[in-house]
Amino acid sequence: MTGVTKGVEGMHRTGRRADPSSVRSWNEYAVVDALRTDGPQRITELVGSTGLSQATLAEVLRGLSDKGWADVGPARVSGPGRPSQMFSARTPVGLVLGIDIGPHSVRAVSTDLAGEPVRRAECVVADGEIRRDASPVHEAVSTVVAECTDDASEVWVTAFALSGTVDDGGRLARSVTLPAWEGHRPGDLLGECIQGITMADNDVRAALWAEHRVGVSRGHTEVVQIQLGRRPSMALLLGGVPRQGVHHIAGDLSMSALRPTSELRAWRSDADGIRDPVGHMVQAALDGDPAVLATVKDYTGQVAETLALAATLVDPSLVVVGGALTPLAHLFEDDLREYLATHAQIAPELGISQLDQFASAHGAALLASRDILSTLADPTTGLRPFTREAYTAGVGS
Numbered sequence: 001m002t003g004v005t006k007g008v009e010g011m012h013r014t015g016r017r018a019d020p021s022s023v024r025s026w027n028e029y030a031v032v033d034a035l036r037t038d039g040p041q042r043i044t045e046l047v048g049s050t051g052l053s054q055a056t057l058a059e060v061l062r063g064l065s066d067k068g069w070a071d072v073g074p075a076r077v078s079g080p081g082r083p084s085q086m087f088s089a090r091t092p093v094g095l096v097l098g099i100d101i102g103p104h105s106v107r108a109v110s111t112d113l114a115g116e117p118v119r120r121a122e123c124v125v126a127d128g129e130i131r132r133d134a135s136p137v138h139e140a141v142s143t144v145v146a147e148c149t150d151d152a153s154e155v156w157v158t159a160f161a162l163s164g165t166v167d168d169g170g171r172l173a174r175s176v177t178l179p180a181w182e183g184h185r186p187g188d189l190l191g192e193c194i195q196g197i198t199m200a201d202n203d204v205r206a207a208l209w210a211e212h213r214v215g216v217s218r219g220h221t222e223v224v225q226i227q228l229g230r231r232p233s234m235a236l237l238l239g240g241v242p243r244q245g246v247h248h249i250a251g252d253l254s255m256s257a258l259r260p261t262s263e264l265r266a267w268r269s270d271a272d273g274i275r276d277p278v279g280h281m282v283q284a285a286l287d288g289d290p291a292v293l294a295t296v297k298d299y300t301g302q303v304a305e306t307l308a309l310a311a312t313l314v315d316p317s318l319v320v321v322g323g324a325l326t327p328l329a330h331l332f333e334d335d336l337r338e339y340l341a342t343h344a345q346i347a348p349e350l351g352i353s354q355l356d357q358f359a360s361a362h363g364a365a366l367l368a369s370r371d372i373l374s375t376l377a378d379p380t381t382g383l384r385p386f387t388r389e390a391y392t393a394g395v396g397s
Contacts, residue, residue: 025382027052027060032069032089032377040073040088061087068092068386092386095154096372098365099141100161100203100358101186103177104276106137108144109361113156115213115369120358121147141193155196156388159368160186161206161360165248170200176231176254197395201367203360204251205242207353208235209370210363211320216351222316224307224348227323229278232303236314242367253306278324285328293331300325300332307336308343315346322353 027050034049035041041049046057064070073086091114100107105125110118123140149155164175164182172181181189187198208225211217217225223237234251236243243250284292307319319340321329329352341347353359375394376384384390 022380026379027056028064028383029377029379031057031060031064032383035070035087035089040086042084042086046087067383069383094156094388095149096365096368097145097148097155097158098161098361098363098368099144099158100361100364101137101178102163106140106144107358107361108148109358109365110148111365111369113369113372115366117362119148138190138193141190145193152195156372156391157197157199157368158194159364160200161203161364162186162200163203165252166200166202167248197392199368199371201364204233204235206363206367207322207359208237208363209242209367210355210359211322211353212237213366215353215355217318217320220318222314223318223320224310224314224316225320225322226303226307228303228321228325229323234310282324282327285331296328296331300336304336304339308340311340311344311348316348318349318351320351320353322355322359326353
């Protein structure tokens, strides 16, 4: 079989035979993939999962141990004969930070290098300050970084989730929420607060990745996700990979005629001076305000048209609804599901996000973990040592 399919997060499992000149690289990659995908295994189990001989595996595992990718655990007795050693994937000590900079707050999630959450923190920023200038955000970022880490030097990567278009160089190219940041890398603006390598991506794309790793779209590889708030936006997961598009604007609805036209008037109608007008409207809907309920129905009815078109073009197995309006899903999910069933040739499943306001920050951290693995592990060139120094060198090369 030829082609590439998704294996362990951040890595790719291949079905092609290794070229003789790169056999060792392919073997290393195959063993680490098996250990990270299927968990600790005896060498006899690795024979089955990798197709390698015991002699080859013994040599490969010694090299992986030296490079920091594999550990040998205590031997287990599984029957007559010598106890069998267990081999497992090793993850060095270190942290990844995901930081979501929104219009009213800064949220952060720290994870270990395997993507497991460690801490999270949120800091509210005065209304309008983020839009006008980058400097007021320094204190908020410093606060959440301090709350998420005991030692900032342990952070390998800080990944930012931003509202808007992020270009190939990690600069915010265009943003309604953060116009003062346009043309800048967040790491350059916040350098005093941040250590290690920095990267950036769109906040909805980051939330999509969080859903794929730990949310309702786990196990799906073809997904359309829409974030519902004042400015709805979409993100696409195609072949298990977040789709950016040629200009990094895949899913951006800001210029689309299909974007709901009523949201700005509705969210502002009785919320002047309120820091979080969407949250205000959500609470009003939960309290049964008939005018707000009608607005939600109108808004999500227009969203249904966009989702049906996206489902027709992409043919996903799942459509995910996330964002600020998910607490109101009970008011509109049946209508969305029915609309998809009658306007898509084969209706995808509809899922409602169960993740909270930290979804984009968590997703950014998970994208950074994925980048670490993809930088250090390659099926043709093999595995670099699993160290911060090797990762830094790999990013710079």
